[in-house]
């Protein structure tokens with residue numbers, strides 16, 4: 129009886145090979161995944177613990193098209209620029225090469241260190257590009273007449289309130305990928321994931337004032 133069961137199992141394993149991976153391959157795959165997770169968490173998690181859960185935004189670098197769209201929307205502008213969540217500094221470097229005095233606010237110390245060393249490496253002086261390890265939610269943004277951000281849909285409404293409270297009347301806000309709810313756009317460039325939106329703070333304020341005076345006008 130036992131022999132016949134063994135025979136049946138043998139036959140089945142020939143018809144349906146189990147394809148079990150070699151233990152060394154499994155161990156290497158496991159180690160690789162753990163390593164990738166380590167690198168990913170190093171770049172995404174540091175500094176995040178203190179940010180409230182609903183305001184957390186992970187690191188995701190903007191694409192080349194997004195950066196170009198931001199630069200198109202900044203055409204004709206000058207002065208001080210704050211990049212909220214500057215990541216590896218790519219938007220800051222692009223804007224500083226167009227003559228803006230840029231500050232990148234970034235909560236992840238590894239990304240701040242990377243951006244600072246890149247600035248040294250490519251010879252961008254700190255008068256043109258500064259990287260500050262700071263939570264931008266706790267930063268007064270009133271000195272900036274240009275603000276760029278590539279964040280997440282869930283934080284855009286809160287961001288809008290903060291910018292309305294702090295920015296000077298002549299400020300321009302540029303947001304990659306995610307629009308600010310209830311704000312009238314000045315312009316938008318690109319499409320899909322690369323779409324980038326520009327807002328004039330003065331127009332946004334007067335639009336919202338009109339809306340609050342006549343709440344039925346937009347319906």
Ligand SMILES: C[S@@+](CC[C@H](N)C(=O)[O-])C[C@H]1O[C@@H](n2cnc3c(N)ncnc32)[C@H](O)[C@@H]1O
Pocket residue numbers: 179183184185186187188189190211212213214215216217218219233234235236239262263264265277278279
């Ligand atoms: C979607 S990434 C964009 C990175 C970069 N601006 C770019 O375009 O490639 C958002 C960045 O915001 C940073 N960040 C998230 N919350 C932050 C906060 N409260 N203060 C400062 N930086 C923050 C993240 O660490 C991440 O690097």
